[in-house]
Structures are given as C-alpha cells and as structure tokens.
Amino acid sequence: MDEQLQSEHDDDRPGIDVHLKDLSSIDRPLDLATVRAKLRSKTGKQYWRTLEELAGDPSFEELLQREFPRQAPSEWDESVDRRDFLKLMGASLALAGLSGCGRVPEQYLVPYVKQPDGMVLSEPLFFATAMTFGADAIGLLVESHEGRPTKIEGNPDHPSSLGASNIFAQASILNLYDPDRAQTVTKAGEIQTWSQFIDAAQAMAAALRSTRGDGLRILTGIISSPLVAAQLEAVLTLYPLAKWHQWEPAVGDGPREGGKLAFGRYVNTVCRPEKAEVILSLDSDFLASGPGNVRYMREFYRRRKLNQSADRAGNEMNRLYVVEPTPSVTGSSADHRLPLRYSEIEPFARALAAKLGLGGSGKLSPATEKWLDGVVKDLKKYPGRTLVVAGEQQPAEVHALVHAINAALGNVGTTLYYTDPVEAHPVNHLESLGELCTDIDAGKVSTLLIVGVNPVYTAPHDFDFASKLRFDEKLKTKKIETVIHISQHFDETSQYCDWHVAESHYLEAWGDARAFDGTVTVVQPLIAPLYRTHSVHEVLAAFTDKPGLSAYDGLRARLKAENPATDFEAWWRKTLNDGVVAGTALPPASVSLQFNPASLPPLKPSSSDELEFLFRPDPSVYDGRFANNGWLQELPKPVTKLTWDNAALVSPKTAEKLNLSYTIPSRGGEHGQVLSDVIDIALSGSKVTAAAWILPGQAEGVVVLPLGYGRKNAGYTGTNKGFDAYVVRSSKTLWASPAPISVIRKTGDSYPLACTQYHFNMEGRHILVTANLDEYRKNPNFVNDRAEPPREDDTLYNGRAEFPYERNKWAMSIDLNSCNGCNACVVACQAENNIAVVGKDQVMRGREMHWIRVDRYYTNTESSTSGKSTGDPSQYQPALENPEAFFQPVPCQQCENAPCEQVCPVGATVHSAEGLNDMVYQRCIGTRYCSNNCPYKVRRFNFLRFQDWETPQFKLMRNPEVTVRSRGVMEKCNYCVQRIDKARIAADKKNQPVADGAILTACQQACPSEAIIFGNANDPNSRVAKLRAQLRNYSILPELNTRPRTTYLAAVRNPNPELENA
C-alpha cells in the first residue's frame, strides 16, 4: 500500500504560470483521516489516481464521470492482469495526465484563453510584499511579468524602505530562482511526499501529546512574523513541556540585553537620524546593517544635501562621529572617524557617560580623550538633537551606557524612541542555544524541529552542534530520536537530519512580517512554489490538530480577528495593495532608566600587545545565508572590494609586524587578482587557515574574521568559497577574541583573491573632488577652480557642429556627499539589466560585468608625511592607519563627445537624439576598441559566453525588456533605456512631455540615500537640471572634453573645526 501511495502524487499543484488568483487555493486541505479509513477498508490491489478519488469525494466522482470515457470505470475491477494493467496505465496516461508525472513542470503552449483582469501582456504588474531580515522587514514592490517575478523594488509606502532597498532585498530574487534550492521533502535523503511528512508529523504529534510535549524542541532564528509567532505559541500551548530556542548567529545579544540592563525589560530602539544634528556611532554600522538600515540611510543623508547657495541658511549638514575597530560603510562616511579596538569601545562609552555627568569612569589614551572632549562639546551644543548609537556586536554594557547617554542628552522622544520588541519572543540567543545543547547532551530532547537556521554551520564551535545530531559511533545511537529541518537549501545541518522539508521562498508563500518600527506587512506570494516547497507555517501546522491549515487561511483568520468591524474584503485588498497593515507601527513605550553607569564593575584592563580577533557578518553574504547567491558573491565588498572570498582583515601596522604582503600577478593585476599571504590562526582551541588582507583604517592590533564563508554544503555557487570563521568562534568569544600575536603563523603559501580595485590613489587627477564644509562656504566653486576644462572655443567647428538635443536631454547627477558605497545600485542594475555573473576566475582576470561600479579612494594619503603615496595598501604608510575614504559610483558617463563612438568600425555604439550613448548589440562585432578608448573604463565585454542560457530557472528570472547578451559583444550602462522608452512612449500617447521623476533608473530607485538622480536636463525645473546647476557639479576628467552627461556633486564633509585644528 505504501509503495503505491508513494508512486501516486498527492499534490494537485498547478504549474508555475498559475494565475495569481489561484494562489489562495493552493493549499486545499485534504481529509487524510477519510483517506486512511478508505485504504484500510480496501483489500487486494487498488489503483487510484488521486487521493480525492480514493477518499470518494463526490465532486471528484462527478468530474471523473464527466471527463473520462464511459468504459474506464468498468475496467477498475480487481481482476486486472499484468497485460491489462499496462494497457490501462497507458490509457490513463494518455487520457488524464496522471498526477504521478506532476514533477515535470506544466507548460502552457497557448496564451491565456481569458485574459486575467488588469493584466496586459508585455506590461508588468507590481505587487506589494515584504522580505524579513532579522528583527526587521523591508517592504517591497515586486515586478511580475506574466506571473514571473523579475525585479524587486522598495515600497515607497513602507516605513523601512521609503522606496529604496538594499543589496539583500535586490538579490533575493536570485535566491528564488536558485537551481540549487532544496526542492522536495526528504527523509534520510530519500524523496518523500508532503502527505508522508504530514503523516509522520501527526504520528509524532500524537506521541508528543501523550507526554505533553516533553522532549520536543524548536530552534529558530529571530521570528518577527506575528503569524509564525502565533503558530509557535499554539504549538507550545499544545505541548506545554516543549521549548522554543533561538539562534541568530550574526546579531548579538548586546542590544537586547542592553535594553534589559538599562530598563529592566527588552525594548526596541527606533532612531530618527533625520532629526539629529550630531550623531555618534560606537562601532555601529547603522547605515548598512541592522534593523531599519535602509530607512536610516535615507534619513541620514537627507541632512547632507547641500543646495546651490553657499550661505549658511539651508546649507547645514549633520555631523557624524564614528568610533570603530574596523572600517564599515558608516565609518567611511564619517566626518570624524576614530579607529579603536573593540575592547576600547566600552571604556570610551564609560568615559563619555562620565563626561556627561552620569558617573563611572573609563580609561582612555590622551589622544582619544582629547577627541572625546571635542565630541562631548559638540553633543552638548545640541540638546535633544543628537543621537548616540551602539553596534549590534557590542556588549550589553555599551548598549546600556548608550541608553543612559541618550537619556542624558535629552534624545529620547526626539531623535529616538523605544517600543516593545519587534521580535516575537526576545531571548538571549547564546543562552538559548547553550541550553538546547545541554539538554540534548542530557538526553532530554527526543524531537528537534530546526526552522530556517543552519546551526551545524553557525553555532559556536565549542557547542559542536553536529555531534548532537550525528550518529554516535560509540553509543551506537543518536542523541535525538527525530530531527526535522526546514530550510531553503539542503545545507550543512540538513545532512544530519531525519526529515528535511524544502522551505518556500518569501515570494512563494503567504505570511506576514514586522518592520523595525513594528509595522506589519502581509507577505504575499507572486508565484506558486517552483518546487515542492512549503512554508514554515505549514510545517508547524503539521504538528497541530489542523495539519492542513494553509498560511493564507491562517493569516486571514488572524487579521480578521484583529479587524472585526471593517469590511474585511475591502480592507484586505487595500492592505495587500498598500503593502502595509495600517496602524500597526508599535507605539512609543514609556521606559524608565534603572541603570547607573557607576554601578558597572571595573573593566579588566586589556593588553595592547595582544591582537583582537573580531567576528563580523560579511557585507555581502551576511552570516552565510546568501552564500549561494552569485550576485552577492560577485559584488565587490564596500570597503575591501573583494569578491568571492572573505579574508582575515589585518590592520596595516599589524601586517607590517607580521610581515604580511601581497604580490600582484600580471593576470588581472590591480583590477582582478591579488596573491595574498596565507596565515594560520589558532584561536580558542581551534584553527583556521585564511588569506590575509591589509585593510587601511583598521585599528591597530585588530584582525577581523568575516563570517559566512567556507561553507561546505551551500550549493554550486557558495560551497568552499573563502574560509570558515565559525570554526574558531567559541561561545565565550562570540564577537571578540583577544589572543597573543603568536596565534598567527604565516604558512608561506599565497592565495589568489579576486579584488576589483586594489589601487586606492587618485594620482592627483580630477576624479573624486572633496572639500570641507568651511572650504565650501568660503569658495563654493572649489570644484571648478581645481579643474582644467578645455576652453569653449577649443574646437575646429566653431560650435556649429553642436547637436541641439531639442526635446529630451537625459542626464544623471550623482551626489558624492550621499554615497557611502553600500552597493544597492550595483545589484539593482544587475537584476534589471540581466547582467551575467562571471565567477571568481574571470573576476581575477579583470572581466566582471557590473555596469555600475563603486570606486573607493582614500584621499588623505597623498599628503602623508612619507611623501608620495604609492596607491598600494601593502606598502605601509602612516596615513593608512586612518585614511579618509570616499566612494564614487561610476556608470557609463554618456559623453556627448564620446571617444568610444568615434572608433567603433561598425557603428555599434552610436549617439541617440536624446544624448544617450547607445549600444547596438546586434551590430557589435567585438573589436573592444571602444573600451580601450573609454577614459572611464565603464564598458564591459563578453569575453566568453558568460550568460547561462540553459538553466530554466534563470530563463524565468530575466527581465524580458532587456536583451540577454551573448559572447563577443560589448555592453555597458544605458541609463536603463528600456525604462526611458517605456515612459517616453506613455508620454507620447498623451502628447505630453515626460514628467520629471517618471523615469527612475534601477540604480536610482534602489539608492537608499538618494544620491543618484536622473532626468531631463532640458527641463529647468527637473531635479537633475537643478543639481547640474549647482556649483558643486563637475564631471570626471573634464580636460578630456568628453562632456559627460553623468556628472557628480563634489563631496563635502563637515568636520568639527576644533578637532580639525587639534
């Protein structure tokens, strides 16, 4: 019986092209009890086509009668011999399309018979949804072409997005189409059906119910979805002795426990950087990671926009101080940045508290003390209009101190407020995981449900989580009877689990999510699951008495209960449309400070001879969950510009002590490959081998080991890339591990790293222009004073050959004052324009394909005391200890005098009447002359066939409005010409000019800091025309007279004059 059940598939799931309306009915509950009863009552061989038939559903009988030939039912008797059986099988296959072959995706060869409402073929539709990320969710609008989600944008109505997005949201579309995703339920590696899982889960549930859940444990990450949280609560109510543990490897317990220390309870902090004049960050990368980072970035940079006039009014800027051990995105845009070791942050915070009269004391070096004095003076200048933030990896004490400091500065209620936690169930994660491990060792756990996390890979190495799951050779048994894992990939943890359920992507399943301020969004799917995947909600439901309850029904029931009075259907439609559940933002909670900095125990003095090893989430793959995402792997990390690997980041002085260096091989060179020294690191009883990378600006004696790499079972893209820092991360030293310098040993080997920009020096060229606010006020035209543009009359044509560009004159303005190198534009461009991923080997040859790159320059290195800077970070110079970093996004400059156009022998790159430098892929024969002649080197060439033309998933993912380029063709940024054309055609139909803001390029739309503005320079009222009229406006290398349409606004920093002169 079981074998037959296995051969027949139960899921009557439609194909991927299903109309969205059907999504709600995907999970039709099946009455399993009836099925089982029927099965039991039958004897002998029985054949059925679906479980519904077996269950004798009357409506199904009717369907059968109507659709099948009259004689078919009469053949279903028990005396079928083999020959007849085969005949019948053939007939049924031909007649009805047995659901047994449902694994093959259904393919519709005819267009829609009835066009769905609101859908015009070739016109995309947009749906609001959200992506959860830790204790935050970013609201999204997802573009859908005939039912295929193709591009993710931020939802302007959502508080954590405001229309912008970040690299993780942008790249998550690739996760959906990842061909390496787990695709079905498995038991010990064998494919199982969903109903088999439900049966097993129900059997377990029955057993657990008798013991009141004793031995049942659930391990999750941070849960911010009210729906899943309610489901978990329901499970815990059903099994009172069961326990829920949480482990989120890259988010510290510091923020949580700091709130408890300060206020006696867990709180959530919501900042309003827009309202702050002075911001001090204590090792916090609040602009690029942590809850609300996209929103914070927008707010922060709104205070850094400068207008045309150079006078004081309307030209004020906020000021950012950053104290951090390792350069971050936030630190790179600081007005004052102080590199301090991790262990020196808490004394710094204590000293700050002391200087504000809160008591306690902190020991600082004289230079730091002086720096702090300047900061304190500045902070006191703006009571209630400052903000102090602490990093996610900082300990609870620092967070508690920051709460006290903010209270003392009068910031609570103005630049920040507290709410109840966004997390459904805040706990101390390290303790929670530790407790689980202890209980497993004590034999107290019989059933473990691991939801979405990968503890075998991420748990501290001293917990040795794999040993908890693995078959014990000595005891000849397993510690846990049944381990069930639900995750999107069959990962390091899955291979030790009995059951593995493939988890649906957030674009495939119903759910909800809470943003950093508590706002709830309904997560609506855009596509039926591509594979036989299920949501967390469904897995949890399998352990309850309602195993067939779909997430959709559960969600609607919950929301209906919360909104009883209104017209629910109308409300539901509006909520789905808006992407936010109105009025769900958490209200400010009143908290009372119960914390006295003086009561803190004295700090253990840390030895400055020791090295400090810090563990940080990787800027691209985070804690490792994005390891199989090619876009993120190939994304140059903001500060290091490394791709495809992590490296042990070493401060320049320490590198000099350890005699670490690089060699630049000729293949790729500065733009590609760096051979780096390999070091062995022996920490907390474990050892790891890593490539070293010298990072200017890192505090002396600090070595950063980014998490998330060295995965053993991540998929084709992510497996065995970089080194695994979790191997040396113990529960005692979760974030910082002090150790003597001798723990590092050079192995003598070198390792090739793919770095897209090694040289950091501008060589005195007019590329990235910066000034101080004071300098800017004194001379608002400082940019053009430094430039050497050719004179207007330097032409043979007397200006008569100028093309007038009468109608539209597209232009882009990039405000360098607002760019912190977060890379959202790069991934957005990759997603919009079907840009290929080329792999580490090709990046090392200098062949990455990004149409927009973000260049990173260090500026104060040239005036260093050692004289001329070499632009080579492996050559130690004192200026590298704390250089000023600047970022510059470089898309195609769309020159009016384009050097590329003149040299193309076949006219494959030509100028449009609107001033775009167009690429004609069909005409291009690939001489690469244009790229040679491009002074900005923005052109990208398909040296090989970089696109994956075979994988069917990627065919679904691509933007149908953009050509997929083949080998041998040049490509480059075209200002998203498909978006321009669409808007122009729409405007032409109405016989109107294209409205300003009607066209958003992909990079502009994603940019959280509004640094990129695109528009018509002919329209004097357009935003871009106004920006271009600013005195700060300049073009790169103006002396070449290429006259780029992409211009930049010079970066202006706002340093504290007192600290400047000190």
Place this chain on the structure above:
Amino acid sequence: MSAGEPPINSSEIRRLTPVLGPGHTFGSVTDKISSIVLTRPTSVGWYVGFLITFSFTALLTIAMGWLFTKGVGIWGINIPVGWGFAIVNFVWWIGIGHAGTLISAILFLLNQKWRTSINRFAEAMTLFAVACAGIFPLIHTGRPWMSFYMFPYPSTMGIWPQFRSPLIWDVFAVSTYGTVSLIFWFVGLIPDLATLRDRALTKPKQIIYGMLALGWRGSVRHWHRYQSAYLLLAGLATPLVLSVHTVVSFDFAVAIVPGWHTTIFPPYFVAGAIYSGFAMVLSIAIPLRKAYGLEDFITMRHLDNMAKVMLATGLIVAYGYFFEFFMSIYSGNKFDLYLVEQRIHGPYSHFYYALILCNILTPQLLWFYKIRHNVLILFLMSLVINTGMWLERFVIVVISLTRDFTPSAWGRYQPTFWDWATFTGTIGFFVMLLFLFVRVLPAISIAEMRELVAETAEAD
C-alpha cells in the same frame, strides 16, 4: 667609421663585395637557381624544417578552433587591456612585410641593382607576413563570423561601416596592400615561371608552371609590356610602403589613450616597419644562401647594404622613442608623464629596458664594418631587432592600456597559453610558407639575375 673599412662607393668596395659572384653566365645563373626547384633532391633538412613549422601551423589551427569555440576570453585580454597579443602581432607582422615592398618597389625605382637577388624572396616574405598579419584582425573580434560588417557591402539594412574609425581605414589599407603585393610578386614571377615550364622534366610540372606562366614566350613585345607593367606596379606599391603602417599607426594615434595619442606615430611606425622588415629579410637570407649555396647571388654586399638600412631606420626609431619621451615631459600632460614614469618604473619596466637594448643599443654595432661583414652576428642581430620591434608593439599596445586615465580601473595583462600558441603558430605558418616557396618557385629572380650578368659583363 672603423678602421679597415674601405671608403664608400669606391670601386674597391665594389670589387671586394660585388652584387654577383664572379664567373657567372646566363646559363649558370639559370641552372643554379632553377635546380633548387626542379632537379635538386629534397634534403632531409628541408623535411625536418617543414615538419616542425607544419606542426606549429597545426597548433595555430587548433588555437583558432578553440578560439572560435570558446571566444576571445581564452586569451589574456581583459578590461582595461582590451587589445593584447593579437594586435601586437598584427602590427608586428604588417611591419615585417614592409621591407619586401620597399626592396622590390622603391629600390627598383631608385635603380638599386643590388636589390635584384633579394627582391623575390623579400616579396614572398611580404606576402606571407601580410597573410599572418591578416589573420589577427579577423580572429581578434568577439564575433569573427560578423567581421564582414567592416566591409562596405550593399547591406539590405542600408548600414555602412563607420568611416571615422581607423579600423575601417585598416581594412582598406591592408587589403589594398595585400592585393598589390600579390600582383606585383606574380607579375615579376612570370618570366621565371616560363623558364621553369621550359625546363620542367615532368608533365604535371610543365602543365602547372605553363598555366602560371600565362603563355610567356619571351618575345620583345612581351618584355616591353612586362617592363611597363612592372614599373607601373612598382610606382603603385611605393606609396603603400608609407601608407600602410601610417594607417596602422592611426589605430593608436587617433585614440585618446595616453601613450597612443601622439602625432609622431606615423613616421615612427613606418621607420620601425622597415627596420623590422630588413631584419627579417636578413633572418631569411642568411640561412637561405647558406643552405642552397647562393653566396654568389646574395653576396656580402647585399648583407652590408641591408645592415646599413637597418642602422639608418634604427636611428629614426631611436629618434621616435626620444621624442615620444621628450614630448611627454615638454607638454606637461599629467597622463603622459605618468605613462613615462610607468614605462621606467612600472610593473612592465623590464619590457621597456629590453626594448631599448634590442632596438637602440644593439644596432649601434652596425657602425662597424667588421660586424656588418660577420654573417653570424648579423643573423643574431636580426633576430634581436625583430624581438625588439615586437617588444615595441607590446609596450605601446599593452602598457599604455594598463594604466590610463582612471586609476580605479588600472589592471595588468598576461598572455595565456593560447596567446602564445597563436603567436608561435603564425611564426610557424610563415616559415612553413617560406619552405614551400623555396621548393616550388625560384627564390631569386632568374630573369633579373640574367640581366645582372649582362650588366656585370659590360661593366667588366
């Protein structure tokens, strides 16, 4: 001028180093030259040489097959270095070809009798070098099957090539050059082909040479037409010697890349081309005269003259290097200045020093009579100069691209196995064609040598 060298143009030097060895008659010249093709048994050395060069040709075929299968990414090129070995080799081969045309056309017009015994194989060398050069522009494109877009054919879409691009000028310059060189060479061959037809011992040879001889009977009318045609073609080929490399240099001079964008390139490229071309003629003539005992026809006088041409063009090239350098400093252009610094101190500086050594310092030895008359040293020096000229193109093409305007995009270049396979493959192909040439066609013009016999006899 060193001791022991007789004064130039004295009758003494003519006597010491005549353009034709003493004692030759019409018959002996014809016998000697045609025997290589018709009667002498093919030596083992020829077979060995042919096999080696043929295997390199096979390597070229494999390299091209792999290239067409995978794409130009099998080479070391990247962003920013979009052009690598393919363009370096193209410019180098085209340059080598120049000596042949110069010898056969310009020296013919200038009535330089010493050209007679070397012009035939020099022209053949030109053709083969152009064939090797012509491979590269076709295969270096990303989509070689679309390369015909570069020709102005009547497309149904009404699209023309983009005539502002120097690459289009290249197409015309190189194809014209190839065509004129081929016709010039063939016209010069006609009387000799008739000689071979008349002397051939087997029927197939008689038929093939007979067809190629186009019915040449040696009548006065034939000779009259022949002389006019040859003179006209020489006149037509003469400007090409100057124009082809000028146009090739525009590929660089027209671009804005520092190190490319300079007005000195056209004369400097032409001089360099003749320089490397004469070096290649020497590299071929010296083994050829040794292998087939042609010392009487290719005498020390020839070698001496060619060495002098090399010295002269080498000095022009040195002048070019100096002024390239000087103008960068004099102009104060920061990009050019940086490039000069890079050439001297940068990661590729050893290439630059090697180039100076090969192209400027080594040829200074040619001031010395004894060196010009030492066949072995001349041969080695010709190889050094050819290497030097290849390095020059590498320095110009690659080093300029590695460090141009935007420091964030700076990179480097390293050739791959397939770069080397293609490069050595074309050398193999070139030498293989020469091996075939000496076996099937007279390597020295019989008709012109007979003229020389007559003239020498008159002079005596």
